[in-house]
Amino acid sequence: MACSFTGIAKNGPNPYSEMFAFKAAMKAAEAEPVWRTSRIIERQRWNPYSFEGGSTCAIAGENFAILASDTRLTQNDINILTRDGEKMHILNDSIVLATTGFYGDVLQLKKVLQSRLHKYRFDYRSDMSVDLCAELLSRNLYYRRFFPYYTGAVLAGIDEHGKGAVFSYDPIGCIERIAYSASGNAEPMIIPFLDCQIGHVTLSDEAEKPPLTLERATSLMKDAFRSAAEREITTGDKIHLIIAEAGKPIVQKFLPLRED
Amino acid sequence: MGHKAPRLTSTGTTIVAAAYKGGLVMGADSRATAGNIIADKHCEKVHKLTESIYACGAGTAADLDQVTKMLSGNLRLLELNTGRKARVITALRQAKQHLFNYQGYIGAYLLIGGVDPTGPHLYMCSANGTTMAFPYTAQGSGSYAAITILERDFKPDMTKEEAESLVQRALEAGMHGDNASGNSLNLVVIEPTATVFKGPIIPDFCKRPEPNDLEYKFNKGSTKVLKQKAYKYDIVESMDISH
Amino acid sequence: MSIMSYNGGTVLAMAGEECVCIATDLRFGEQMTTVATDKKKVHKVSDKVYVGLAGFSSDARTMLEKIMFRKNLYELRESRKIRPKVLGEMISNLCYQHRFGSYFTEPLVAGLDPDTHKPYICAMDTIGCIASPRDFVAVGTGQEYLLGVCESYWRENMKADELFEATAQSMLSCLERDAASGWGAVVYTITKDKVNVSTIKARMD
Numbered sequence: 001m002a003c004s005f006t007g008i009a010k011n012g013p014n015p016y017s018e019m020f021a022f023k024a025a026m027k028a029a030e031a032e033p034v035w036r037t038s039r040i041i042e043r044q045r046w047n048p049y050s051f052e053g054g055s056t057c058a059i060a061g062e063n064f065a066i067l068a069s070d071t072r073l074t075q076n077d078i079n080i081l082t083r084d085g086e087k088m089h090i091l092n093d094s095i096v097l098a099t100t101g102f103y104g105d106v107l108q109l110k111k112v113l114q115s116r117l118h119k120y121r122f123d124y125r126s127d128m129s130v131d132l133c134a135e136l137l138s139r140n141l142y143y144r145r146f147f148p149y150y151t152g153a154v155l156a157g158i159d160e161h162g163k164g165a166v167f168s169y170d171p172i173g174c175i176e177r178i179a180y181s182a183s184g185n186a187e188p189m190i191i192p193f194l195d196c197q198i199g200h201v202t203l204s205d206e207a208e209k210p211p212l213t214l215e216r217a218t219s220l221m222k223d224a225f226r227s228a229a230e231r232e233i234t235t236g237d238k239i240h241l242i243i244a245e246a247g248k249p250i251v252q253k254f255l256p257l258r259e260d
Numbered sequence: 261m262g263h264k265a266p267r268l269t270s271t272g273t274t275i276v277a278a279a280y281k282g283g284l285v286m287g288a289d290s291r292a293t294a295g296n297i298i299a300d301k302h303c304e305k306v307h308k309l310t311e312s313i314y315a316c317g318a319g320t321a322a323d324l325d326q327v328t329k330m331l332s333g334n335l336r337l338l339e340l341n342t343g344r345k346a347r348v349i350t351a352l353r354q355a356k357q358h359l360f361n362y363q364g365y366i367g368a369y370l371l372i373g374g375v376d377p378t379g380p381h382l383y384m385c386s387a388n389g390t391t392m393a394f395p396y397t398a399q400g401s402g403s404y405a406a407i408t409i410l411e412r413d414f415k416p417d418m419t420k421e422e423a424e425s426l427v428q429r430a431l432e433a434g435m436h437g438d439n440a441s442g443n444s445l446n447l448v449v450i451e452p453t454a455t456v457f458k459g460p461i462i463p464d465f466c467k468r469p470e471p472n473d474l475e476y477k478f479n480k481g482s483t484k485v486l487k488q489k490a491y492k493y494d495i496v497e498s499m500d501i502s503h
Numbered sequence: 504m505s506i507m508s509y510n511g512g513t514v515l516a517m518a519g520e521e522c523v524c525i526a527t528d529l530r531f532g533e534q535m536t537t538v539a540t541d542k543k544k545v546h547k548v549s550d551k552v553y554v555g556l557a558g559f560s561s562d563a564r565t566m567l568e569k570i571m572f573r574k575n576l577y578e579l580r581e582s583r584k585i586r587p588k589v590l591g592e593m594i595s596n597l598c599y600q601h602r603f604g605s606y607f608t609e610p611l612v613a614g615l616d617p618d619t620h621k622p623y624i625c626a627m628d629t630i631g632c633i634a635s636p637r638d639f640v641a642v643g644t645g646q647e648y649l650l651g652v653c654e655s656y657w658r659e660n661m662k663a664d665e666l667f668e669a670t671a672q673s674m675l676s677c678l679e680r681d682a683a684s685g686w687g688a689v690v691y692t693i694t695k696d697k698v699n700v701s702t703i704k705a706r707m708d
Contacts, residue, residue, distance in 0.1 A: 053296075053439075077296060078272065078401050078439050185296050189651020192676035196652065197476075202675035204484035204704070219473035226472060227654035231298050233291075233439040256469035260291075260435045260442025292634060297647055299626075300634035322632035326599050365603065476656050478668035483675065484704035491698045493550045 053234030272440025402434025
């Protein structure tokens with residue numbers, strides 16, 4: 001019998017196999033330790049998004065569109081980054097983009113839209129209309145279907161017929177033209193209020209239903225934000241109000257909100 | 261994985277306390293939040309433990325209510341059994357032993373302070389049972405803003421007025437800079453002879469800057485009623501109402 | 504999906520001048536499916552004291568039985584009517600007894616003091632942290648929707664019929680947007696001499 005003096009049979013099963021298996025198991029355990037439960041992995045996973053809170057809202061009228069947003073930007077829902085952040089962007093004389101969500105994506109999205117609008121002016125020698133811009137925004141959002149711009153966008157303005165237009169989006173470009181819209185943390189507080197006051201859906205047939213004038217819409221918008229600031233912690237500091245009326249230049253206003 | 265736990269009311273809070281010559285000022289804001297929404301605008305976070313020992317709380321609101329309720333009960337019993345005023349260190353030890361027993365699962369972060377025969381004392385008690393003594397401190401999500409004011413302006417042996425103003429300014433910094441704090445503030449000034457509770461104080465930036473534009477008054481008949489029934493109360497004559 | 508929105512449902516209470524209103528929706532669902540359309544989440548505890556229980560329906564029912572048991576025991580022992588504040592405190596303690604395995608229901612108490620007719624409303628979370636403001640409280644899946652509108656619609660010292668309209672309109676606005684609540688609503692207006700129970704017209708979905 002051929003034996004080496006280490007006492008290992010040459011033709012038998014590899015006596016090191018147990019050790020190799022142990023080493024492999026150690027390596028695997030090091031790469032994926034048992035204490036790394038799914039919960040911990042979930043917690044440690046890198047997240048490319050952050051949310052800066054706040055809310056925006058838009059109302060379309062017969063010949064006007066009003067947009068409003070608060071001006072507070074928040075980190076981790078608790079910490080105030082700035083008290084006069086801009087969530088609304090005037091893209092041209094008849095288009096305004098209002099946004100919430102991840103502010104980094106908001107800025108990038110705004111830049112993309114602005115450059116496309118700029119190019120459009122060169123190519124066609126006129127400003128883009130709000131309907132076209134709405135479609136453009138939808139496509140830009142859907143283009144990033146699998147790594148979306150995390151924004152709750154609302155696009156509003158005056159359309160080619162001089163009527164107010166509000167377009168509402170989800171982060172991946174689902175588009176809808178509606179009479180009023182809100183997005184952001186206080187959306188659940190603002191929308192039912194507008195349903196009642198503008199849509200009049202909760203009122204009986206006999207009840208008085210005042211028409212939506214520019215003054216009433218402005219007042220409703222302010223009150224909606226005042227109420228939201230009372231109950232929602234990331235909404236506050238200032239109301240930024242933008243009024244676009246057909247045939248008139250866009251007007252901007254700032255109104256105080258509670259700061260706590 | 262199981263279901264998501266229900267959202268509990270928590271007091272993402274600013275609580276502040278500072279000692280001065282012969283006494284102690286403690287204070288808290290009054291906002292209780294559940295996630296992003298304000299669950300209670302005027303909740304009481306300054307809890308009375310005994311006549312001259314108070315506790316301010318941050319963390320899970322229900323835990324704070326119950327822990328301080330338990331402490332005040334136990335301390336009252338202790339005072340009655342011994343015939344003396346309870347000491348701050350007793351309150352602290354009871355709190356920490358209770359909280360340590362529950363390994364941090366009772367989410368109560370307390371500032372316990374007061375005046376007893378051994379002088380003014382201020383302690384912090386964490387949910388896991390860690391305790392520390394301080395001349396001045398702040399807790400809660402607004403503590404970062406509040407502590408800046410304390411660090412800048414605290415002096416040993418301040419007067420009562422100085423200490424009160426300092427605590428109020430620290431609280432206001434917390435309420436201003438922190439989303440989860442605000443609405444109004446409560447103060448308690450504890451001295452060997454008397455305890456004075458002040459509040460709710462509403463700082464200017466916590467007031468509504470403008471009233472609503474429109475009055476939302478619904479006329480009778482705005483809501484369509486399908487069916488209505490009125491229930492008159494039974495008159496019970498036999499029941500004893502001498503209370 | 505959270506257990507708190509498994510069955511759906513919303514309760515709202517508003518306080519006025521010597522009157523309170525408490526409103527409930529009628530939907531009972533299992534996640535996205537509606538199972539019943541006549542499920543009231545508001546229960547009479549005594550003549551002028553009502554309790555609303557939103558959240559997981561089984562727990563709400565167990566909780567209601569415990570509440571009624573304790574309330575009956577209290578009224579027998581003390582031989583007087585329970586005051587809403589006492590009931591609120593009682594339910595809060597009941598909730599906190601189950602701190603580390605709570606009933607998945609958020610109770611809400613609304614009522615008038617039997618002697619002074621002072622209105623009292625309170626809401627609590629699942630472990631019994633009481634919030635008792637002077638204006639309005641809401642619990643359930645539509646809480647956020649309600650808090651926004653109520654903030655605009657509530658006014659100081661409303662009379663019973665004003666209060667009813669404000670409560671009803673707030674509830675209807677909420678039902679407009681909350682998918683887990685709906686299928687009609689019932690509003691209880693508690694005044695010092697009677698309780699008005701009104702079924703109001705709402706969207707049926």
